[in-house]
Amino acid sequence: MRKMLAAVSRVLSGVAQKPASRVLVASRNFANDATFEIKKCDLHRLEEGPPVTTVLTREDGLKYYRMMQTVRRMELKADQLYKQKIIRGFCHLCDGQEACCVGLEAGINPTDHLITAYRAHGFTFTRGLPVRAILAELTGRRGGCAKGKGGSMHMYAKNFYGGNGIVGAQVPLGAGIALACKYNEKDEICLTLYGDGAANQGQIFEAYNMAALWKLPCIFICENNRYGMGTSVERAAASTDYYKRGDFIPGLRVDGMDILCVREATRFAAAYCRSGKGPILMELQTYRYHGHSMSDPGVSYRTREEIQEVRSKSDPIMLLKDRMVNSNLASVEELKEIDVEVRKEIEDAAQFATADPEPPLEELGYHIYCSDPPFEVRGANQWIKFKSIS
Amino acid sequence: MAVVAGLTRRPLEQVSGLLRRRFHRTAPAALQVTVREAINQGMDEELERDEKVFLLGEEVAQYDGAYKVSRGLWKKYGDKRIIDTPISEMGFAGIAVGAAMAGLRPICEFMTFNFSMQAIDQVINSAAKTYYMSGGSQPVPIVFRGPNGASAGVAAQHSQCFAAWYGHCPGLKVVSPWSSEDAKGLIKSAIRDNNPVVVLENELMYGVPFELPPEAQSKDFLIPIGKAKIERQGTNVTIVSHSRPVSHCLEAATVLSKEGIECEVINMRTIRPMDIETIEASVMKTNHLVTVEGGWPQFGVGAEICARIMEGPAFNFLDAPVVRVTGADVPMPYAKVLEDNSVPQVKDIIFAIKKTLNI
Numbered sequence: 001m002r003k004m005l006a007a008v009s010r011v012l013s014g015v016a017q018k019p020a021s022r023v024l025v026a027s028r029n030f031a032n033d034a035t036f037e038i039k040k041c042d043l044h045r046l047e048e049g050p051p052v053t054t055v056l057t058r059e060d061g062l063k064y065y066r067m068m069q070t071v072r073r074m075e076l077k078a079d080q081l082y083k084q085k086i087i088r089g090f091c092h093l094c095d096g097q098e099a100c101c102v103g104l105e106a107g108i109n110p111t112d113h114l115i116t117a118y119r120a121h122g123f124t125f126t127r128g129l130p131v132r133a134i135l136a137e138l139t140g141r142r143g144g145c146a147k148g149k150g151g152s153m154h155m156y157a158k159n160f161y162g163g164n165g166i167v168g169a170q171v172p173l174g175a176g177i178a179l180a181c182k183y184n185e186k187d188e189i190c191l192t193l194y195g196d197g198a199a200n201q202g203q204i205f206e207a208y209n210m211a212a213l214w215k216l217p218c219i220f221i222c223e224n225n226r227y228g229m230g231t232s233v234e235r236a237a238a239s240t241d242y243y244k245r246g247d248f249i250p251g252l253r254v255d256g257m258d259i260l261c262v263r264e265a266t267r268f269a270a271a272y273c274r275s276g277k278g279p280i281l282m283e284l285q286t287y288r289y290h291g292h293s294m295s296d297p298g299v300s301y302r303t304r305e306e307i308q309e310v311r312s313k314s315d316p317i318m319l320l321k322d323r324m325v326n327s328n329l330a331s332v333e334e335l336k337e338i339d340v341e342v343r344k345e346i347e348d349a350a351q352f353a354t355a356d357p358e359p360p361l362e363e364l365g366y367h368i369y370c371s372d373p374p375f376e377v378r379g380a381n382q383w384i385k386f387k388s389i390s
Numbered sequence: 391m392a393v394v395a396g397l398t399r400r401p402l403e404q405v406s407g408l409l410r411r412r413f414h415r416t417a418p419a420a421l422q423v424t425v426r427e428a429i430n431q432g433m434d435e436e437l438e439r440d441e442k443v444f445l446l447g448e449e450v451a452q453y454d455g456a457y458k459v460s461r462g463l464w465k466k467y468g469d470k471r472i473i474d475t476p477i478s479e480m481g482f483a484g485i486a487v488g489a490a491m492a493g494l495r496p497i498c499e500f501m502t503f504n505f506s507m508q509a510i511d512q513v514i515n516s517a518a519k520t521y522y523m524s525g526g527s528q529p530v531p532i533v534f535r536g537p538n539g540a541s542a543g544v545a546a547q548h549s550q551c552f553a554a555w556y557g558h559c560p561g562l563k564v565v566s567p568w569s570s571e572d573a574k575g576l577i578k579s580a581i582r583d584n585n586p587v588v589v590l591e592n593e594l595m596y597g598v599p600f601e602l603p604p605e606a607q608s609k610d611f612l613i614p615i616g617k618a619k620i621e622r623q624g625t626n627v628t629i630v631s632h633s634r635p636v637s638h639c640l641e642a643a644t645v646l647s648k649e650g651i652e653c654e655v656i657n658m659r660t661i662r663p664m665d666i667e668t669i670e671a672s673v674m675k676t677n678h679l680v681t682v683e684g685g686w687p688q689f690g691v692g693a694e695i696c697a698r699i700m701e702g703p704a705f706n707f708l709d710a711p712v713v714r715v716t717g718a719d720v721p722m723p724y725a726k727v728l729e730d731n732s733v734p735q736v737k738d739i740i741f742a743i744k745k746t747l748n749i
Contacts, residue, residue, distance in 0.1 A: 148525070149523055149525040156527050161488070166511055166516070173512075175488060176492070177492040180488070180494045184493075206478035206482070209481070369563070
């Protein structure tokens with residue numbers, strides 16, 4: 001019986017993949033949902049924290065799995081393209097941190113706002129941009145989400161404000177977006193992310209102060225992956241309790257490798273903000289497998305053993321997969337199929353990103369100003385002029 | 391000219407009080423308005439017109455503004471639209487830029503532009519470059535405004551001119567009003583502009599009254615950004631300036647006129663995008679050019695004008711090299727005699743004009 005079903009699925013999967021797996025698995029009884037225990041968050045100035053159990057539906061589980069796997073494979077593809085010199089300049093990868101971008105998105109609405117720093121490809125995807133637009137921006141082609149003008153660190157989408165290259169500058173920006181949320185009275189919030197390295201920037205404390213003073217609906221989120229470039233948290237911060245660094249702002253420390261923990265904490269924090277109580281701080285304890293950027297092998301300041309240990313014990317995709325399989329929310333085969341689909345999607349996107357032409361030289365001067373009539377922009381000498389269109 | 395007119399008008403009004411009872415005269419169509427009042431009016435009108443516009447900065451609300459430029463606005467519009475900030479330039483400038491990215495139209499006041507240096511990363515990297523970096527998908531409709539340049543006795547850290555620094559950067563618009571008409575029309579245009587605009591005001595000009603012509607009294611009066619104004623027509627030499635030094639140029643022109651030298655005085659109004667065409671057309675008429683600015687000479691506004699004149703059609707019409715009159719190349723000293731000689735005075739402008747005319 002099983003062999004026949006497998007054969008049927010192989011035939012059908014050539015034509016339409018999703019229906020095939022549904023046909024295959026329809027014969028198995030999966031649970032609709034399952035309840036999981038999640039780690040209790042450390043709290044700062046909070047009486048209560050997020051719940052310690054959560055319900056995961058099969059549908060959500062499959063969605064999160066697919067999203068995390070997409071981010072993972074997209075980042076690995078970017079690594080490959082960078083080594084082939086098809087991607088140039090800066091490339092900061094977030095593989096290992098998938099539970100953060102997918103978990104945060106799971107806890108908010110698409111109408112909420114999000115801003116982060118330069119390790120932004122995962123967020124660009126979870127905020128709604130297709131992989132091909134992201135990869136094509138990395139390869140600097142006209143099909144890139146910023147038309148090839150921005151590159152890795154400057155990708156924008158609806159309610160996603162990048163992608164910011166200057167460490168820490170995005171935090172006051174995020175508080176400003178939260179100010180706009182409050183001003184517009186639409187119950188929207190802003191997630192403002194920064195790393196453990198950025199957490200020592202003065203402007204972040206200025207933003208904390210104003211956000212708390214004016215009760216801005218801002219969730220400050222420190223993605224603590226233990227290293228600011230090559231400097232470990234112990235060597236950079238007098239206090240590594242990043243969730244407490246907001247002082248008068250309540251905070252929680254979250255297991256950033258567990259997507260369900262991230263989701264619950266985000267829901268909790270979002271509800272806090274939406275209730276008008278002001279800002280709240282979340283520290284997500286997470287880990288990046290790659291070095292700081294593609295120029296950093298990532299092993300001069302940490303051991304290979306440490307990296308391997310995190311991979312084998314705390315990989316976010318593995319954690320979700322194990323939970324789902326063990327609770328009969330999905331089968332190993334089904335998840336493998338998703339892997340295959342994702343690989344194909346990434347491969348297609350990479351194909352596009354490699355084949356799409358570079359932006360036309362005529363557009364070098366475009367988008368200097370918004371809403372202005374066309375004017376001329378000077379090139380390398382006084383005789384070279386580029387037209388500038390808004 | 392307008393400043394001089396303002397000074398002579400008052401005695402006349404005292405006399406004409408008697409006359410008014412006997413002759414039916416309509417009230418003069420022009421109005422005396424100080425630069426401070428003009429900026430206040432401009433902001434007030436734009437706050438009223440568009441509820442997305444708001445003002446933030448140190449002391450702008452309850453104190454009525456450190457220089458009283460925002461007087462009355464908090465009382466009229468309240469806490470939501472007029473926001474007092476803590477002393478956190480980098481933080482509140484970033485907040486303002488973020489709010490603009492999210493669709494509001496903030497006016498971010500720096501108490502003086504000297505303090506904008508603490509926030510300059512937000513102005514340049516977060517505001518100016520974003521529309522370009524995003525491939526045209528993320529506009530930043532923000533105004534940064536405040537007093538710029540030398541004041542009186544405030545010494546080195548409070549006297550720097552930032553026209554050249556901000557004028558250097560693509561993606562920014564930079565304006566420098568001189569008169570009340572300039573101030574009102576430019577602040578309104580800046581607020582309505584969908585781009586980041588730096589408005590370089592001048593503290594010493596805030597209290598100076600100017601005649602505001604009838605068209606400038608309309609709520610839709612706008613001065614286009616990127617267009618210079620010829621304040622005084624002339625034939626012998628072109629003087630180009632911006633902000634308070636325009637007053638000195640006009641004074642110099644009045645003095646020289648008695649000697650038969652007619653200066654054409656151009657008020658730049660905008661630093662970036664620079665209206666080089668107006669300057670070129672004037673130089674092609676007068677054959678001589680003197681630039682006057684309060685900022686330091688190296689890499690300054692005058693230096694840029696020189697470079698552009700050389701690159702354009704006006705070069706062949708020059709009878710002498712372009713001459714620059716600038717602030718002295720020193721940090722601003724405190725003692726009055728030293729400070730007076732660190733900024734361009736009327737005599738320095740006259741001397742430069744005569745030098746270039748070889749008189």
